[in-house]
Amino acid sequence: MPQPLPTEPPVESVWDYPRPPRVEETTEHVEVELGGVVVAATDRAWRVLETSHPPTYYLPRDAFVDGALRPADGHTWCEWKGQASYFDLVAGERVALRAAWTYPAPTAGFEAIAGAVAVMPGLVDRCTVDGEVVVPQPGGFYGGWITGRVTGPFKGGPGTRGW
Template structure:
């Protein structure tokens, strides 16, 4: 079965298309303010993050472990494997009010060479927390449950993860 690449959405001023992102993906540093909220409070914040950019995916943001408040990250069972980054392990996120977002975050303790900079850094699935923000803009979580991309007004799709996008 062959899959047809979708038609990229038009790109406006100050925007980038996920169809211009590379495959295999690229890692880049970002100085955008990245925030994660859970239990009604900011539980992680940084200006020293990274973006993983991959064709058809909105950026997946990684925050340094130190960006998370004490007690927020709780290691949990299970792992997964990414063909580009290697073996991932997971965390439950615990809010200050005791709320728990199960398996809402992951890390690559020993990523492959091209992703060495994110060793130990944490990505968060925005679907599973109160909200995530990039420079004060509330992100739209990437569809599909498995992916961790954060959609903002600066990126256009269509995005992998929604119905019919399996073969992109």
């Protein structure tokens, strides 16, 4: 089992996040950029917090500019939130395939994010939280957003599958 890194407020350890995860509303300013364009911006989002994972940010659908969300094929299943549907993100000629997802009808406890949209930060040009550039969660599978506000170690990289 990994050893959590020490923290001092306002830094949060992802090892203090719960399992099952919880949803927390945030008023941080969140932006998503693709193709040199801000395709989403909001001061009202939700963070899903789960042990060993950096937060995944869910933005209200109306935070996205018209035409930025294009429905994509396929679904996945989360043991906590239920069935996810996907979007390609579009900015002019630039397309990030399956870079965003939503839970149209999430399971109990996750109703707050119904219809909200999460973005995989490693598939777009840049995501920011209160102006800080996000580092994508390692491994390319999970959609966590790493900022200076959180510390790990983080699940997703090599050797972390069993965490």
